[in-house]
Amino acid sequence: MTSITEIIQKRYSCRSYSGDPIEASVLQSFREIVSAPQKGPFGNSPRFVLISMDTVSRDDWKKLGTYGVIKNAHWYLAGMISPAPMATQDYGYCKEKLILKAAGMGLNTCWLGGTFAISAFGRAAGMHRNELLPTISPVGYAARRRSLTERVMRGIAGSDHRRPWSALFFNGSIPTPLTPEEAGAYREALENVRLAPSASNKQPWRIVYEPGRNTFLFYLSRAFGYRHTRDVSLQEIDIGIAMCHFELTVKESGLAGNWRQEDSAPPIKSWEYMASWQAGS
Numbered sequence: 001m002t003s004i005t006e007i008i009q010k011r012y013s014c015r016s017y018s019g020d021p022i023e024a025s026v027l028q029s030f031r032e033i034v035s036a037p038q039k040g041p042f043g044n045s046p047r048f049v050l051i052s053m054d055t056v057s058r059d060d061w062k063k064l065g066t067y068g069v070i071k072n073a074h075w076y077l078a079g080m081i082s083p084a085p086m087a088t089q090d091y092g093y094c095k096e097k098l099i100l101k102a103a104g105m106g107l108n109t110c111w112l113g114g115t116f117a118i119s120a121f122g123r124a125a126g127m128h129r130n131e132l133l134p135t136i137s138p139v140g141y142a143a144r145r146r147s148l149t150e151r152v153m154r155g156i157a158g159s160d161h162r163r164p165w166s167a168l169f170f171n172g173s174i175p176t177p178l179t180p181e182e183a184g185a186y187r188e189a190l191e192n193v194r195l196a197p198s199a200s201n202k203q204p205w206r207i208v209y210e211p212g213r214n215t216f217l218f219y220l221s222r223a224f225g226y227r228h229t230r231d232v233s234l235q236e237i238d239i240g241i242a243m244c245h246f247e248l249t250v251k252e253s254g255l256a257g258n259w260r261q262e263d264s265a266p267p268i269k270s271w272e273y274m275a276s277w278q279a280g281s
């Protein structure tokens with residue numbers, strides 16, 4: 001079986017698809033996974049739908065708004081949430097689980113929070129009145145060559161670069177960095193957070209490890225001028241994605257622990273506390 005680390009390393013944002021149909025058995029299994037009920041660590045339940053472009057009217061096709069960015073995808077994964085506290089983080093967590101399942105099945109995807117038209121996708125996804133549709137993702141097999149647009153997009157977002165450990169992970173307090181050696185059994189989980197996708201590759205996750213109580217505190221460092229798109233904060237989605245990578249890796253390593261929100265988490269200037277992973281309980 002492929003390890004979660006291998007899957008995380010394999011995943012990348014694919015914007016050019018081959019157009020080949022998804023193998024029937026793979027499509028069937030993925031459909032079942034997508035339609036199973038989901039629940040995030042904060043208790044919210046986002047809803048996911050797999051949309052075939054065959055079910056979208058010709059008029060709507062033109063309005064999907066992915067034109068120029070996504071080439072040749074015939075399936076889209078749409079995810080909806082009802083607004084609630086931490087619903088956006090839960091959304092990121094649950095949707096990334098599906099994205100990684102897809103990667104494990106040999107399917108390519110790409111998170112899209114900006115470059116799509118909400119009305120046409122909302123109609124195709126059967127969006128309810130009280131729901132938001134923060135992102136969609138094409139699903140399919142990658143084309144043999146990346147399009148020029150794709151190469152330009154990757155260049156603009158600096159997609160092949162990730163911040164170093166010293167900018168993301170801290171030991172006890174900031175600015176003391178947490179080294180991979182000090183992270184010990186959690187090294188792989190933190191490295192897998194570092195490899196996570198994030199909106200415009202901003203990598204807004206910061207983690208402070210408190211060795212005394214074996215706890216990892218997750219903070220959001222919001223990028224300036226990057227607030228909300230369509231009523232949701234894409235960077236809160238990024239936090240959920242990071243939590244997903246961390247938890248899946250920790251669990252696969254056989255380490256126990258769980259998420260909690262602490263009232264007494266130490267405030268850190270310009271960062272927002274999100275949640276803590278309490279190891280070993």
Ligand SMILES: Cc1cc2nc3c(=O)[nH]c(=O)nc-3n(C[C@H](O)[C@H](O)[C@H](O)COP(=O)(O)O)c2cc1C
Nearest residue numbers: 012013111112113114115157159197198199200201
């Ligand atoms: C919440 C979210 C929203 C995103 N929105 C877009 C988008 O609108 N258009 C796009 O081309 N890529 C989008 N991306 C993809 C990121 O640019 C990409 O994850 C990042 O550059 C890192 O590259 P990688 O995913 O190939 O590792 C989004 C990613 C996330 C997590």
